[in-house]
Amino acid sequence: MTAPAPITLFWFRRDLRLHDNHALFRALKDQGNVQPLFIFDRDILDKLEDVDDRRVSFIHDVISDLDAQIRSHGGSLWVEHGKPAEVIERITEQHPVKAVYVNSDHEPYGLARDKEVEDLLRAKGILMHSHLDHSIVAQSDVLKPDGNPYTVYTPYMRRWKERVRNSVIPAYASEDELAALAPAHEHTAIPSLDAMGFRNTAYTVPLARDPSVDLLRHYGDRRNFPGVEGTSRIGVHLRFGTVSVREMVRHAMRHSEVWLNELIWREFFMQILWHFPHVEQRAFRPAYDGITWRDDEASFLAWCEGRTGYPLVDAGMRELRATGFMHNRVRMVVASFLCKHLLIDWRWGEAWFARWLMDFELSSNNGNWQWASGSGCDAAPYFRVFNPSLQLQRFDPELVYVQRWVPEYGTSDQLQPIVEHRSARERAIATYKAALQ
Numbered sequence: 001m002t003a004p005a006p007i008t009l010f011w012f013r014r015d016l017r018l019h020d021n022h023a024l025f026r027a028l029k030d031q032g033n034v035q036p037l038f039i040f041d042r043d044i045l046d047k048l049e050d051v052d053d054r055r056v057s058f059i060h061d062v063i064s065d066l067d068a069q070i071r072s073h074g075g076s077l078w079v080e081h082g083k084p085a086e087v088i089e090r091i092t093e094q095h096p097v098k099a100v101y102v103n104s105d106h107e108p109y110g111l112a113r114d115k116e117v118e119d120l121l122r123a124k125g126i127l128m129h130s131h132l133d134h135s136i137v138a139q140s141d142v143l144k145p146d147g148n149p150y151t152v153y154t155p156y157m158r159r160w161k162e163r164v165r166n167s168v169i170p171a172y173a174s175e176d177e178l179a180a181l182a183p184a185h186e187h188t189a190i191p192s193l194d195a196m197g198f199r200n201t202a203y204t205v206p207l208a209r210d211p212s213v214d215l216l217r218h219y220g221d222r223r224n225f226p227g228v229e230g231t232s233r234i235g236v237h238l239r240f241g242t243v244s245v246r247e248m249v250r251h252a253m254r255h256s257e258v259w260l261n262e263l264i265w266r267e268f269f270m271q272i273l274w275h276f277p278h279v280e281q282r283a284f285r286p287a288y289d290g291i292t293w294r295d296d297e298a299s300f301l302a303w304c305e306g307r308t309g310y311p312l313v314d315a316g317m318r319e320l321r322a323t324g325f326m327h328n329r330v331r332m333v334v335a336s337f338l339c340k341h342l343l344i345d346w347r348w349g350e351a352w353f354a355r356w357l358m359d360f361e362l363s364s365n366n367g368n369w370q371w372a373s374g375s376g377c378d379a380a381p382y383f384r385v386f387n388p389s390l391q392l393q394r395f396d397p398e399l400v401y402v403q404r405w406v407p408e409y410g411t412s413d414q415l416q417p418i419v420e421h422r423s424a425r426e427r428a429i430a431t432y433k434a435a436l437q
């Protein structure tokens with residue numbers, strides 16, 4: 001009896017596509033007999049609070065679709081539910097494995113997970129190959145001339161553009177290499193949502209994965225108005241890798257500098273988290289950890305449920321719960337309202353967004369929350385406090401957005417504000433000032 005041929009594992013994580021997938025391309029091209037693997041990671045899933053988490057349903061659908069695509073090329077997707085190091089250890093004990101290919105991660109959890117897996121593989125003489133896929137530049141590719149990381153966006157963005165414009169953004173035609181997949185194998189079937197403790201939950205995610213040229217041409221003029229369909233809604237696809245960021249950046253370079261700048265904000269916050277991992281728990285600027293936050297659970301609940309009496313804030317918070325999305329302008333207003341008007345710790349708001357946003361991304365969420373609270377790098381000065389009523393007049397003048405989410409607006413059922421703007425603003429400035437002096 002001949003021994004089974006060694007396989008090369010390609011482990012999908014936040015790169016859930018066959019198209020233009022860097023590490024998948026390298027595995028197929030350099031090794032052959034490639035067995036794709038996906039693990040429903042218990043270290044992540046067991047911490048989720050809701051059985052109706054839309055993201056788990058979305059991932060489950062994407063994984064089923066990927067399996068079907070891979071089967072149409074003669075292979076099959078191996079899907080497990082467990083802790084990654086344990087799953088990979090078991091696979092290597094049951095099958096000869098030549099190498100493991102992954103696309104690299106930038107979050108503290110992903111880095112620790114990959115180190116654990118890499119160490120256990122190395123002990124068995126198996127190499128783990130890691131490639132850059134979910135950003136254009138690696139975390140240490142764009143540094144200040146003195147070798148330190150940038151902590152201000154604009155010079156980072158300029159340097160990023162210089163670097164990227166002077167090179168060619170590669171394309172990895174992984175789909176053309178699929179003949180190098182390992183033949184289909186009846187591994188364990190894809191675990192059902194039910195078996196993993198979740199319920200099938202409806203979600204809305206844009207099907208078109210590249211924003212239209214028309215949307216990008218008008219992005220600069222329309223992006224701030226939540227009542228208008230002026231932004232791409234691509235965040236969820238970038239988060240789970242159902243689009244290639246390289247394609248998005250090429251598209252942006254052709255059609256919209258303003259949209260390109262937003263994609264660079266994403267990479268800016270990725271490198272902040274990577275270079276300054278303390279931001280996951282603490283303020284980027286330590287002095288801001290001295291602020292005396294109000295542990296006011298009733299006001300927090302009113303904010304979460306969209307019952308603050310400020311129509312734009314309430315519309316945003318209701319949109320988030322109902323859809324898993326909130327427009328960027330409204331995210332800025334609700335975040336500022338929580339940290340300044342209610343003087344509630346930004347980490348409470350950050351955790352609420354992490355629970356509900358379909359496009360939740362630790363680095364972007366943390367970076368933007370710290371920006372809104374004033375504690376982050378390149379953040380607005382603490383004494384600048386958004387006035388939610390003026391924001392409504394400016395950015396939803398026809399009340400298109402507010403009336404969609406706050407139907408009682410303008411009726412006798414309209415809620416009274418839970419805090420008065422002027423006194424809340426003065427309280428915030430005084431509290432911040434006391435902590436920062």
Ligand SMILES: Cc1cc2nc3c(=O)[nH]c(=O)nc-3n(C[C@H](O)[C@H](O)[C@H](O)COP(=O)(O)OP(=O)(O)OC[C@H]3O[C@@H](n4cnc5c(N)ncnc54)[C@H](O)[C@@H]3O)c2cc1C
Pocket residue numbers: 223231232233234235236238262263265266267269326327328329331332335353357359360361362364365366368369372
């Ligand atoms: C308090 C707060 C929390 C946020 N949390 C997240 C989060 O968890 N995940 C997330 O992807 N974005 C987050 N953002 C940034 C931004 O609101 C969303 O990226 C954007 O609203 C997503 O909609 P879109 O895909 O239509 O974006 P578009 O406006 O079409 O922009 C295209 C892409 O650029 C990136 N981008 C745009 N703005 C930003 C930004 N300010 N920071 C980082 N990347 C950006 C995103 O990947 C986005 O999908 C947050 C913003 C705030 C103020």
